[in-house]
Amino acid sequence: xxxxxxxxxxxxxxxxxxxxxxxxxxxxxxxxxxxxxxxxxxxxxxxxxxxxxxxxxxxxxxxxxxxxxxxxxxxxxxxxxxxxxxxxxxxxxxxxxxxxxxxxxxxxxxxxx
Amino acid sequence: xxxxxxxxxxxxxxxxxxxxxxxxxxxxxxxxxxxxxxxxxxxxxxxxxxxxxxxxxxxxxxxxxxxxxxxxxxxxxxxxxxxxxxxxxxxxxxxxxxxxxxxxxxxxx
Numbered sequence: 173x174x175x176x177x178x179x180x181x182x183x184x185x186x187x188x189x190x191x192x193x194x195x196x197x198x199x200x201x202x203x204x205x206x207x208x209x210x211x212x213x214x215x216x217x218x219x220x221x222x223x224x225x226x227x228x229x230x231x232x233x234x235x236x237x238x239x240x241x242x243x244x245x246x247x248x249x250x251x252x253x254x255x256x257x258x259x260x261x262x263x264x265x266x267x268x269x270x271x272x273x274x275x276x277x278x279x280x281x282x283x284x285x
Numbered sequence: 286x287x288x289x290x291x292x293x294x295x296x297x298x299x300x301x302x303x304x305x306x307x308x309x310x311x312x313x314x315x316x317x318x319x320x321x322x323x324x325x326x327x328x329x330x331x332x333x334x335x336x337x338x339x340x341x342x343x344x345x346x347x348x349x350x351x352x353x354x355x356x357x358x359x360x361x362x363x364x365x366x367x368x369x370x371x372x373x374x375x376x377x378x379x380x381x382x383x384x385x386x387x388x389x390x391x392x393x394x
């Protein structure tokens with residue numbers, strides 16, 4: 173049982189480049205989330221998907237897009253990377269109504285130069 | 286005022302000590318509360334939920350004070366393996382979750 177997996181683990185981009193972060197979960201959870209974590213800021217929600225077929229903006233959505241491909245997969249796209257997007261990105265999943273515990277993937281460390 | 290506030294620390298304590306962290310929240314409508322643990326360069330993982338009556342899990346005790354809007358985490362008999370960052374998490378509505386910045390604990394031999 174892998175839980176939540178993310179790819180890639182590390183990435184370096186130049187300003188203006190694009191990339192997609194992949195996330196998959198095998199726990200049959202309905203809800204999935206993308207967070208970024210910066211020093212002194214805590215985890216901030218970028219986008220979430222309450223269920224397959226729906227996505228909603230979180231606290232810091234600018235510069236990102238998401239796709240809920242199916243119940244298992246939720247991807248995050250940076251169309252034109254900026255140095256301010258240098259961060260650690262975590263994907264998470266949960267089953268709302270059941271303690272709200274979120275299960276996190278191992279994270280992607282992204283550097284934009 | 287931030288929605289969830291924590292002292293970032295670090296708290297440096299000797300092995301065997303008792304240490305307590307507090308976390309304050311601003312939204313009085315907050316519904317559920319959690320402590321997560323995050324090891325260096327790893328993902329956060331749920332440590333324990335916090336119930337109104339308080340709850341204990343081995344050496345860890347969590348308490349909620351709704352009147353003063355804070356939750357606490359007490360760790361007794363600290364172990365080296367307890368060294369980590371402890372995140373306070375507050376749920377204040379459907380899909381509305383706020384993470385604190387975390388309190389760093391370093392247990393020293």
